[in-house]
Structures are given as C-alpha cells and as structure tokens.
Amino acid sequence: MDKTTIICRCEEISCEEVEEVISNGGRTFDDVKRITRCGMGPCQAKICTSMVAEIIHQQTGLSLSEIPLPRMRMPLSPIKLETLATNSTSFSAVKSVLDDVEIEEGKVR
Amino acid sequence: METNYETIVIGGGVVGSGIAYHLSERYKEGVLVLDKKYPMSGTSGSTQAWVWVHNKTPSWYAEFSMYSAELYPYLSKKIGDVEYKRTGGLSPFFNESDREKAEKLAESYRKIGIKIKVLSREEVLEKEPYMNPEVAGATYSSIDGNVNPFRLIDMYMRAAKRNGVRYSTYNKVTEIKKHDGKYAVVSDNGAFECKNLILAGGTWSREIGDMLGVKIPVNQLRGQILVSEPLKPFLNFTISGLRQANNGEVLMGYSMEEAGFNRATTLDVIQETANMAVQYVPGLRKAKIVRAFSGIRAMPEDGFPILGKVPGHENLYVAATHSGVTLSPLIGTLITELIMDGETSIPIDRYSLSRFG
Ligand SMILES: Cc1cc2nc3c(=O)[nH]c(=O)nc-3n(C[C@H](O)[C@H](O)[C@H](O)COP(=O)(O)OP(=O)(O)OC[C@H]3O[C@@H](n4cnc5c(N)ncnc54)[C@H](O)[C@@H]3O)c2cc1C
Numbered sequence A: 001m002d003k004t005t006i007i008c009r010c011e012e013i014s015c016e017e018v019e020e021v022i023s024n025g026g027r028t029f030d031d032v033k034r035i036t037r038c039g040m041g042p043c044q045a046k047i048c049t050s051m052v053a054e055i056i057h058q059q060t061g062l063s064l065s066e067i068p069l070p071r072m073r074m075p076l077s078p079i080k081l082e083t084l085a086t087n088s089t090s091f092s093a094v095k096s097v098l099d100d101v102e103i104e105e106g107k108v109r
Numbered sequence B: 001m002e003t004n005y006e007t008i009v010i011g012g013g014v015v016g017s018g019i020a021y022h023l024s025e026r027y028k029e030g031v032l033v034l035d036k037k038y039p040m041s042g043t044s045g046s047t048q049a050w051v052w053v054h055n056k057t058p059s060w061y062a063e064f065s066m067y068s069a070e071l072y073p074y075l076s077k078k079i080g081d082v083e084y085k086r087t088g089g090l091s092p093f094f095n096e097s098d099r100e101k102a103e104k105l106a107e108s109y110r111k112i113g114i115k116i117k118v119l120s121r122e123e124v125l126e127k128e129p130y131m132n133p134e135v136a137g138a139t140y141s142s143i144d145g146n147v148n149p150f151r152l153i154d155m156y157m158r159a160a161k162r163n164g165v166r167y168s169t170y171n172k173v174t175e176i177k178k179h180d181g182k183y184a185v186v187s188d189n190g191a192f193e194c195k196n197l198i199l200a201g202g203t204w205s206r207e208i209g210d211m212l213g214v215k216i217p218v219n220q221l222r223g224q225i226l227v228s229e230p231l232k233p234f235l236n237f238t239i240s241g242l243r244q245a246n247n248g249e250v251l252m253g254y255s256m257e258e259a260g261f262n263r264a265t266t267l268d269v270i271q272e273t274a275n276m277a278v279q280y281v282p283g284l285r286k287a288k289i290v291r292a293f294s295g296i297r298a299m300p301e302d303g304f305p306i307l308g309k310v311p312g313h314e315n316l317y318v319a320a321t322h323s324g325v326t327l328s329p330l331i332g333t334l335i336t337e338l339i340m341d342g343e344t345s346i347p348i349d350r351y352s353l354s355r356f357g
C-alpha cells in the first residue's frame, strides 16, 4: 500500500489519511472513522474494515485480535424511514424543545 | 515524555479540548491533555451538534448560550473550517395552543437581545418548504446553527498542538493526589505533576471528582440519533429535531432516557424518532436510514453547567455540562481567563459547584 492507495472506496479516503489519525494517537477503527469518515459510506465499512485494521496493526504493533471492530449499528443495511415509523404522534423519550419552555405568571421561567 | 506541567486537563472532548486550545493562545508551554480513549470517543463524537440558543430557558442561560454562539465565526477564523453554519433555527409546533407560549418567549427574550419570530403556518412553509403542511407555526431565530463536531475537535487539537499543548491518548487517569501545593495525576502510562488541574471528564465527571473527594453531581442521559443516506440539499434550517449536514445526511433525533452508561440503540426510541422525523418532514419517509447511534449526555443534577473553581481546592477547576458543543468556545474563553487573570469577563458565579452545597 502506498500513501495514495484508496482504503475506503465509498468515502475516498487514502492510506495517508488513515495513517495520520494513528500517528496522532488514534488506535481503533472508530477513531479513524470519526476523523476521516472512513467507514461511513453506503457499504458501512464492509469493504474497508480489514484494510484499516491492517494499517493500525502495522503502525502500532497491536495484534489484529486486539483491534476492536467498528461498532455495528442498527440497521445493518439501509432501511426506509417509513419502515421504522409506526405513525404514532405520541412521544415519550423524544421531546420537543418548546416543551422545556415553561411559562410562569405570564413570563418565561 | 515530560512529566511536569503547568496545567493538566483531564478529558479531551469538545469541552476539554476547547479549554486547552484557548489556554494555548495565552501561554505556549506546559499544557497536557489526558484522555482515556481518543477525543470524540465520548459524548462529543455522538451528538447532534446544534449551536442552539433561542429557546433555552431561563433567559440568563439563553443569554450565556448566545455569547458562545457569537464566538463561533471568530473561532473558525482562528482554528480553521469547522463547518460552522449559522443556518437559523426553527422549532415547529403542531398545536395552535403553543402559539401563546411562543409569543411570550419572543417577548421576554427581545429584552436580552435574542430576536425570536413566531411564524405562521404559511411563513414556516415559505422558509422550509418540505415541512409538514399540518404545522401550526414555529419559533425562529437567526442566531442558531450547527457545526461538524469531529472537525471542531480535530481543529481544536491541531491548533492546540501547534501552540505547544501535548496530548496523551488512551491514557486513563486512575488516581489524583495533592501534595506540596501540586497535583499528582496518576495514569495508565505513568504519573504527571501540575499546578493547575482542570476536570473536563464529561459524563464521567462524578468518578473523576471522587478521586479528589469532590462531589460533582453529573448524571447520565442517553440520546439516540438516526442518520439518513446523503440526500440532495433540501433543508434550509437547523430544525430542533433534525438537521441536514454538509454531506447531505440528515441527522434526526431529540430523545432523553436514563440508561446509565449503556450506549445501545433501542428499537422503541428509534421508532419514536422516525415518527418525529416523518411528522416534521413527511418527505423523509422514503429516505434510507444508514445508521443509528447513541450518546450519553453529561447532565448536571439541576440541568445547568458546572463551571469554574472547585471550592476549597486551590488551582482546581471543573467544566461539566450538557450542550457542550454550543458552549465550548465560551467555556474555553472563560476558564482561560479564570486561570490567567483570576477573574472572568462575564460572571459565572451561578455556575459554581458551590451551589450544590
Ligand atoms: C444525542 C446527543 C445530542 C446532543 N446534541 C447536542 C447539540 O445539538 N448541541 C450541543 O451543544 N450539545 C449537544 N449534546 C451534548 C454535547 O454533545 C455534550 O455536552 C458535549 O459533547 C460534552 O463534551 P465533553 O467534552 O464534556 O464530554 P466528552 O466528549 O465525553 O469528553 C470527556 C472526555 O473525558 C475522557 N475521560 C473520562 N474519564 C477519564 C479518565 N478517568 N481519564 C482520562 N480521560 C477520561 C473521555 O474519554 C472523554 O473523551 C448532545 C448529546 C447527545 C448525547
């Protein structure tokens, strides 16, 4: 791999960019992801995971088993928002910022 | 590695790195930031990152937030492009009965210089054409916006390092001792000594305080966010509930749950969040969700920032807050003033830890 080799095809992140994160103190796939967006593309890191792990291994000397995999988040493959929605408009955990505004004696608290 | 520092900051999130950067503008040597992981692995990497002001309450807290938002354009000139956008902020309501409350808010805040407009349904739709036509109205202010939190921390760190700040990452602080007027900070990779110690451990503040016998009453409050595939730009404003990032992704969510340090995403809150998003912007129905994430807010017991000197401990400072993205430029500025000048340009007494008794 040379410096310009593309590691993440979805986000077009080069080897050099991944290496910079590690040399600044990053150690995990998620550190690389947050700084470069490597792994946030449509394939959600399916293609780039192993190459990033290899670079971390080479630069830090950590064994591959010590390098945590990217945190896999629901949904594992893209899904339409309407599939998740249940069309209810009553909320409990989800808030509206105006709910927090309290009026007391005609004035904002 | 050098073990003697003038100042050590524990925690390199948006609050700790913001302080370290602002300190480095005033003195070039002797600042160390310790983080148990890499900055952004805490709450600052799992946030909506609105720079939000207009409907914070009470008014003195909104005013405080406004001063911080005002610092953003200058900050991005100094440290580089952090993708700060003053989009204006829109808080929709769906019941006409909320209008009176909105008017009261606008009236009270005019006095402190925060201009809020209460929009009619037509005005909302004119500003944000993809908003649900069933909306009743919205509060609007041009002061609100958003920032890219990853770029923000990365730029803070780069600028701080250029000014001589050292970072030690993957280095957890396990013990803090006080002797001869100095602090000895014991970490996984050795012990450090400093005169000034700043606790910026976010949602972990309580356990860091315990190391010194100081009670920092910060609790955990989880929030979950859904992220869409990149969509062509179609949302103009930061809507309290969702926003479109520079790369086209829409980040949706404004939820609060007590779940300790558990960073799981859960189907019930994901569904509620989806319901909120389609209620606000029905056109999102067909958008594909590529990711969900959750973060744990640092929530002080009374809901307000804890900032400033720790009473009874010389040269010990604390900065723990929710809305840390909004507040970081101001917190960095004020803590730096406190350390360098012994006083702050705007009063922060009401944010003192001493209020908890
Ligand atoms: C879902 C969600 C949405 C949000 N939306 C917004 C928003 O729109 N606008 C806004 O302004 N705010 C928002 N927030 C809040 C905001 O993200 C936080 O207030 C902010 O990130 C806190 O920054 P911090 O630096 O205090 O915390 P963190 O980023 O968590 O930093 C604390 C650091 O301390 C380190 N640390 C902890 N213990 C130790 C130890 N013993 N030794 C060494 N290091 C240690 C951690 O590793 C961590 O990096 C949101 C939060 C969530 C969860």
Ligand code: FES
Binding pocket: A007, A008, A009, A010, A011, A038, A039, A040, A041, A042, A043, A044, A045, A046, A047, A048, A049
């Ligand atoms: S190749 Fe990296 S996200 Fe697809």
